[in-house]
Amino acid sequence: SQQGEEDPQALSIQEGENATMNCSYKTSINNLQWYRQNSGRGLVHLILIRSNEREKHSGRLRVTLDTSKKSSSLLITASRAADTASYFCATDGDMRFGAGTRLTVKP
Amino acid sequence: EAQVTQNPRYLITVTGKKLTVTCSQNMNHEYMSWYRQDPGLGLRQIYYSMNVEVTDKGDVPEGYKVSRKEKRNFPLILESPSPNQTSLYFCASSLHGNIQYFGAGTRLSVL
Numbered sequence: 484s485q486q487g488e489e490d491p492q493a494l495s496i497q498e499g500e501n502a503t504m505n506c507s508y509k510t511s512i513n514n515l516q517w518y519r520q521n522s523g524r525g526l527v528h529l530i531l532i533r534s535n536e537r538e539k540h541s542g543r544l545r546v547t548l549d550t551s552k553k554s555s556s557l558l559i560t561a562s563r564a565a566d567t568a569s570y571f572c573a574t575d576g577d578m579r580f581g582a583g584t585r586l587t588v589k590p
Numbered sequence: 591e592a593q594v595t596q597n598p599r600y601l602i603t604v605t606g607k608k609l610t611v612t613c614s615q616n617m618n619h620e621y622m623s624w625y626r627q628d629p630g631l632g633l634r635q636i637y638y639s640m641n642v643e644v645t646d647k648g649d650v651p652e653g654y655k656v657s658r659k660e661k662r663n664f665p666l667i668l669e670s671p672s673p674n675q676t677s678l679y680f681c682a683s684s685l686h687g688n689i690q691y692f693g694a695g696t697r698l699s700v701l
Contacts, residue, residue, distance in 0.1 A: 581632050
């Protein structure tokens with residue numbers, strides 16, 4: 484089975500709130516990536532965090548990595564309706580994905 | 591423009607009629623993969639290739655074939671499609687198996 488598993492399966496919030504989703508993985512990694520998928524479209528890479536990094540920022544995205552717990556989190560701050568999408572994590576060398584977290588941001 | 595191109599985008603066919611979905615990338619990537627996506631099941635890997643003439647099965651390879659004769663192309667072949675292969679298909683490529691770049695998807699209906 485794939486390395487990364489996202490949690491929760493679904494998340495619904497109001498515009499302006501923060502959204503946090505999590506990823507757990509099974510074996511040691513060199514890096515972990517987060518992707519976004521708008522409905523019916525191909526996944527788009529958002530951010531990559533290396534195993535020697537604990538936190539990384541990109542605009543309104545903040546990713547953390549805890550290698551001791553084999554987990555990562557993606558925080559989207561001040562969410563917008565346009566952030567409505569599914570979010571997936573993947574680890575280096577394992578080109579597979581879990582079921583993702585489906586985020587709905589209500590205007 | 592760097593991209594992964596899949597064709598066709600939409601396809602309706604009948605059971606048993608052989609079809610090929612093409613995938614081409616212009617980034618000189620070594621890795622290429624095919625996925626299918628069904629509601630509630632996320633993306634499941636069908637086949638992947640780490641280089642020319644090197645292909646391997648993913649999690650759901652039954653009923654599919656692939657070939658990698660050139661670095662840029664990775665076609666997905668359904669020799670005898672069945673209704674349970676109705677799905678949304680994605681091709682992706684990556685340089686070293688890390689960041690993947692996805693095509694726009696092919697929506698296939700098998701009647």
